[in-house]
Amino acid sequence: MSGTVLVTGGAGYIGAHACKALARAGYQPVAYDNLSRGHREFVRWGPLVEGDIADRALAAEALARHRPVAVMHFAAYIAAGESVSDPALYFRNNVIGSLTLFEALLHAGGPPLVFSSSAAVYGFPDTMPIVETAMQHPVNPYGETKRMVERALHWLDQAHGLRHVALRYFNAAGADPEREIGEAHEPESHLIPLVLDAIAGRRSGVDIYGTDYSTPDGTAIRDYIHVQDLAEAHVRALDYLLAGGASAALNLGTGVGHSVREVINVAARVTGRNVPYREAPRRAGDPPILVADSSRAQSVLRWRPALPALETMVASAWHWQERLAGP
Ligand SMILES: NC(=O)c1ccc[n+]([C@@H]2O[C@H](COP(=O)([O-])OP(=O)(O)OC[C@H]3O[C@@H](n4cnc5c(N)ncnc54)[C@H](O)[C@@H]3O)[C@@H](O)[C@H]2O)c1
Known part of the structure; x- marks a missing residue:
């Protein structure tokens, strides 16, 4: 077209x-x-x-x-x-x-x-x-x-x-694998860039809001x-x-949920660094689990996520953030 x-x-x-x-x-x-x-x-x-x-x-x-x-x-x-x-x-x-x-x-x-x-x-x-x-x-x-x-x-x-x-x-x-563009919100409220900022020392740590949800590790799950x-x-x-x-x-969405702790663990693995974090109370208005059924999009648009792995998303976001540190 x-x-x-x-x-x-x-x-x-x-x-x-x-x-x-x-x-x-x-x-x-x-x-x-x-x-x-x-x-x-x-x-x-x-x-x-x-x-x-x-x-x-x-x-x-x-x-x-x-x-x-x-x-x-x-x-x-x-x-x-x-x-x-x-x-x-x-x-x-x-x-x-x-x-x-x-x-x-x-x-x-x-x-x-x-x-x-x-x-x-x-x-x-x-x-x-x-x-x-x-x-x-x-x-x-x-x-x-x-x-x-x-x-x-x-x-x-x-x-x-x-x-x-x-x-x-x-x-x-995640971000463009050619790192021409990426996630740069101001103020930033999204978990993955916040975790990566904490790893890079651009913030003192990342807050885990809620560790007592009825999820396998107690933290909120997102798609x-x-x-x-x-x-x-x-x-x-x-x-x-x-x-x-x-x-x-x-x-x-991908139809697969990941908890906040999983995101932190994947980020630690992908970057090979520690993630400084604090446990904090739940925030009002945060549902424990949000996972999509995207089957309608898959059939109407003939679309399927090509990069569903959390590791891939975190790695591309890190690769994009790393451009700040040099070529
Ligand atoms: N980021 C997510 O995870 C997410 C999830 C669900 C939905 N969305 C939706 O996707 C869209 C894009 O999100 P994003 O993460 O790229 O946000 P973003 O803030 O990076 O991009 C929004 C853009 O809209 C521009 N903008 C805002 N108000 C405007 C106005 N009145 N006139 C002209 N430009 C204006 C901003 O300058 C900015 O460039 C938004 O509608 C958001 O609600 C985002």
């Missing part, structure tokens, strides 16, 4: 990996990012439109100039803890920003859209592994914003035919998915929509 794809949040962690995958697949990515939490140097596979998704005039101008065949919408704030302390920031940026973008898209003819949703829409799920039809009870404003945007997309499709795929990712991890696999799933979702596929919501 070919054509221009507008990638909001294209200067961020997952958006930049998607731009690289799009370029590899023959598309021309155009990143659209206000750089509030992104990195100009991550925009390597096409131009950057520097601006906010809530700037309707700028979005309209970018759509008129680049005439994308489709849009990938990653732009959002992503820290669940921050969303609890500042909900308005999250509803304004993630919900109002998205709606403004969608209005501009409809005005430009309504190109199909791949939306970055999240496992956070489920909250504390009642079944495990989680299927897409599980009850959705987000337990923080971040998850609520993702759910609201998914609902808005549903009704925009009903009213105006805005076809979309909402990809509910579990925990994105980690390699960012390259996520990027590839986005390209598949785009191909699916461009071939006329109907709107869908799909989980993306």
Whole structure:
């Protein structure tokens, strides 16, 4: 397939990996990012439109100039803890920003859209592994914003035919093996980069929140998915929509859960170093286990994780972080 794809949040962690995958697949990515939490140097596979998704005039101008065949919408704030302390920031940026973008898209003819949703829409799920039809009870404003945007997309499709795929990712991890791009959030809230920062001495240690869960080693279990696999799933979702596929919501994970202690042990093994850690009480709103059933994505998108091993994800993240220490 070919054509221009507008990638909001294209200067961020997952958006930049998607731009690289799009370029590899023959598309021309155009990143659209206000750089509030992104990195100009991550925009390597096409131009950057520097601006906010809530700037309707700028979005309209970018759509008129680049005439994308489709849009990938990653732009959002992503820290669940921050969303609890500042909900308005999250509803304004993630919900109002998205709606403004969608209005501009409809005005430009309504190109199909791949939306970055999240496992956070489920909250504390009642079944495990989680299927897409599980009850959705987000337990923080971040998850609520993702759910609201998914609902808005549903009704925009009903009213105006805005076809979309909402990809509910579990925990994105790892980095580009060529180490051109990687995970660099500020503030960082994700376990693997925090562990690697602790190993490298960039922070004093990593906190294990909760050691008394009813899991085999007492720590919380998450489903980690390699960012390259996520990027590839986005390209598949785009191909699916461009071939006329109907709107869908799909989980993306490997289906295998890893505990916090396992992540720490794998990081120690991969790097050959000690991981300084502290045991801390549970955090409110942290479910004990989140593992995806991704069989629907596997059949709809004909996609399968190619790099499912936690070791591979941790090693690529370490390789990326090590670039800071030299060539
Ligand atoms: N990282 C994960 O594990 C994970 C898991 C589930 C879902 N997601 C979703 O994936 C998407 C990308 O996450 P990420 O980890 O790459 O985050 P990121 O912070 O690295 O990237 C987000 C990008 O969006 C940009 N942005 C934010 N608000 C904007 C606005 N109003 N206008 C224009 N640009 C704006 C930021 O500058 C940044 O470059 C987000 O929607 C996130 O909610 C991420």
